[in-house]
Amino acid sequence: MMKNLFTPLPHPLTYAETLLGWFCRLGHENDETTLADLCVTGAAQLSQCELSQLYLFDEPAGRLELIAQHLHGALPPGDPASGPGSQHEPLLHYVLTQGQPLTLDDLSQCVHDTGFLPAVAQPWHCLSCIPLLGRSKTIMGVLLCASPRPAQLQGYVASLARLGGFALAQLSLLRRMQPAPEVTRLKSRAPATRVYGLIGNSVAMNETCRLIGKVLHTPYTVLLRGETGTGKEVVARAIHAAGPRSAKAFVVQNCAAFPEGLLESELFGYRKGAFTGAQRDHVGLFDAAHGGTLLLDEIGDMPLSLQAKLLRVLQEGEVRPLGANASHKVDVRIIAATHRDLLAMVAQGTFREDLYYRLAQFPIELPALRERDGDALQLARHFADEACMALGRPAVGWSSAALDQLTSHGFPGNVRELKCLVERAVLLCDDGVILPLHLALSPRTEAAVETTLRQRLERVERMVLIDCLQKNRGNRTRTARELGVARRTLLYRLARLNIPVGEAKGEC
Template sequence: MSAKSEKESILLVDDSAPTLEVLERNLVAEGYHVLTASDVAGAVAVLDSTTVDLVITDLKMPEVSGMDLVRHVRDNFPDTGVMMITGYPSIEGAVQAIKDGAEEYLSKPFTDEELSAAVRRAFGNLHSRRQRAADVTAAPSMPHGLLGESEAMREVFRAIGKAASTSATVLITGESGTGKELAARAVHYGSARSSAPFVPVNCGGIPDGLLESELFGHVKGAFTGASESRAGLFHAADGGTIFFDEVGETSASMQVKLLRVLEDKEISMVGSNRLRKVDVRILAATNRDLLVLVKKGLFRKDLFYRLNVITIALPPLRERGDDVMLLATHFARRFAAEMGRSPVQFSGRALDVLRSYDWPGNVRELENVIQRLILMTDSDTIDTPDLPQLMRFSAMRQTGLDRTLAQVEQEYVSNVLASVGGNKTRAAQILGIDRKTLRQKLRRVSGSESAGEHSSET
């Protein structure tokens, strides 16, 4: 009973019963206490009767829109977070939602991971807001949840600090899952703009035609179906920060438009010639090498230089040394707590495997692996057999522990022979065998090589 009341509570509001059911199941599995309502009136009743930490509401609902609920929560429950779910056709609703105080929006369709990441971010924002309210003099913690003690990450923290103190455009680079979005948030929330909106835009995920009207808005009659004027994300981000994620995916025509905004700090709505000044700071991220794209003629050089005023380069996890341990322990603690379990530890051998694995998916992969481990294992200590097969295998390869005896022997024989300049008599002496045996072993080496060549031809 007491464990339950310590869980964070989420009120889900959606008029579609199947959607409610799926979302509820996912969030309960993540350890949240979930309440549901099928319309705004029901939601208001729940809010009046119990304390809710986060409201997640659909935008489009038959009677009263989700937007009214956002306003209701903002006006009456300052300690409650709000997240809005929108569909593509109504994404402009996100603009209003953010203006009205939703801290997060999620556009359909979204994956389970995107949902859980957005919920965690919403709670992260909520916690820091409560923390600030509770103790204004609190020492600054790690900027927005970015953990790391390695020299490589200290360098990143310095770059974030520098970027936060200016309004310059920042290009954030790094492989997938290295924390680019977290870094972008850290820059925004560490800057003088922190009380204005942070608006992420996934340039890779929005069709080109839509992207323009979404960013800049459109006037009535700008295109078929534009029955009224709508503001864009740039308007929503006024005074704050806009974050172009996957900027390397933008089309040539979009690149021209972005360049113009960066140069003139002016936008015009689709279908209008009137220019309007905007005060929006631009951050961009990419997991691609933009310079390579520039060379291939796929990315404008002038835009690259405009974006790349300050660079924050996130190192891959495999170059962060013991940060892997720090993060694994952090995620293990977090997921165990979310699932209401006692703390979980790693055996020394399991830690060795985690450390030697090369983490192609970086922190996101580590986070997912740990979450799965905590879900799948009951014991309080995670040992090597609990780890995913693939990871154990690749750790073995790194330590050379996946070779057969015959392979090891062949390699050793070749190395010894090479070390004596090909002198077979000397090599046989060192190996403690006679020359005939050595010749046989060497035949096997060259025999297996030519067999290898042969099979690769067929």
């Protein structure tokens, strides 16, 4: 392998020694900017070219960013010159999409436009454009070398590809090793939309927030209904935190977690000697939540005998601990949550009808994630940022293919499934970009696929528009500019797809 790497070169041993020296310098460098500068300087020296440029591929944005440039006799290393927009050049785009190096020995006979190269006194004669691959064989960037003199650059391609790939791998490693406070600085996305601390601005989530606002400052009992994983406890905490009881305790009890006897003693408490083993008084959760909020999760699993005692608490505001001679008043807001159909349980005789109507004084139906158009992407980025902070790693990006998979997945486990999926993907992600292979989503079944092509295309378009609007904080002018369409066209598409924008900040 080493023989094939250096044989085409005029002085292979000298070249190999010089190349090894540059690898050592890159391996010992711990500053991002200096690392990129060393790479282009080394590439220019090894190839004997007057120009060397290093581009980093931003996969979520689908573009190349010029991060370092060496131009002999003009600009100092590290000044990328006037390179904005070079990511749109057909030559670079060709190498990026083909994944193969391109060497041109005579640019005067070349069909590719090289106008993006820095202007020099003598026209550029030859160049070599080399894709740089990461460990997962994905393209991390591009290294370009050019000279105004005739030169045979093909022989340098293999060694320069390894040098540039090593430099970008080191750059990725340095960014992952940055301390946790740097993560906040590296985030490029706008903060997720939050109302009452809840993430999402879909129509379904807006309706949930509207209902929360209605019941927030009332004494009504709230019944949260929804599929498993829709965030019922999160919503209950939001109601408590934004309401007048926020300074007091928020207590959670899962009614399915204890057998009947233990659940009763946990909720109501007991007095010393009430039963064998009761060696001291025990404060129940109703008393622990006095002045605050008590969430009774999985209320549908509460035994019938205990339902009667709960009804008395709701009606009279009194609790009687086990072994006590008298009841006493408590001031507690009750929020109940369940994924079961309580009305069906009432019909079957497994849930008290009077308790149901007392609990369902103000019901809130939480939407499944598949019903929250656009929220999955916001939640995914939020969970990824949280995971990165917890791991002390820089914020990760998302490939467009991974985002497409998220928008098309049904998420039967709802938000809980998405959170676990994203946390695993962040852990598997090595190059700073989450790819479809990190998500490991199973393909959708035929039953889950929309019935027509139009419906599928509209779903994808809706996701793209919502995502771009969120990134631009609702500004439709900037959104239209980023999407490359007229503002009038964007407004038409938003209206046709019934996408609410809300109050756009910085609207033009």
